[in-house]
Amino acid sequence: MPKHLTAARSSQPVRPPFTALLLGAAALVLVTGCGGSGSSDEDGKESDVASIGESARPEKSPAGGKTNDEPGVQLRLDTSEEEHQRISNAWAACLKKEGVPTYEKGGWVFPQWEDPAMPKATKACAELKPINPPEKDPDKNPNYLDDFRESIRCMNERGLKVKGMPDGSGWNYVGEPPPDHEKIQADCELEAFGDE
Secondary structure, eight states: OOSOOOOOOOOOSOOOSSOHHHHHHHHHHHHTGGGTOOOBOTTSOBOOOOEEEOOOOBOOOTTSSOSSSSSSEEBOTTOOHHHHHHHHHHHHHHHHHTTOOEEEETTEEEEOTTOTTHHHHHHHTGGGOEEOOGGGOTTTOTTHHHHHHHHHHHHHHTTOOEEEOTTSSEEEESSOOOTTHHHHHHHHHHHHHHOO
């Protein structure tokens, strides 16, 4: 069971001290959270911190187009874990090809955010970058914090005990998550953020 789920979806407790371009990218890696991801410190060692960023569920828009002008792959709330992993790993593979070290945990691939090659690689791989769904973007959803709090309430009611960060940037596990934690999270996020 992963101790730390990053993403980003997402997604976004830790934001690296890079340019604004990387702030968005950092959020997207945190998006990759609920598929069994890990995090690492600056030396590439995996962390045992049980934390998750606001997870996004990446996927192309229904017609295969984009819902905004930002380059990358548009995320949806109802994207499957398999599609989420495929898209996120393709982006991470591109970053690795551009010189950013990566690590793998639970089938998910994550870049070393602090690596000096990250700014250039992020630009080179922009077309593969997962883009948060608008519902999970605080800048595009005026009800974001209410939706976030509702998703936390839902997860706790269904047995996935979590504590949300006050600013809505992510949440932490409270104890060991149940075996169906990914389904609970996905269902609750779809219900909370999908409601109009």
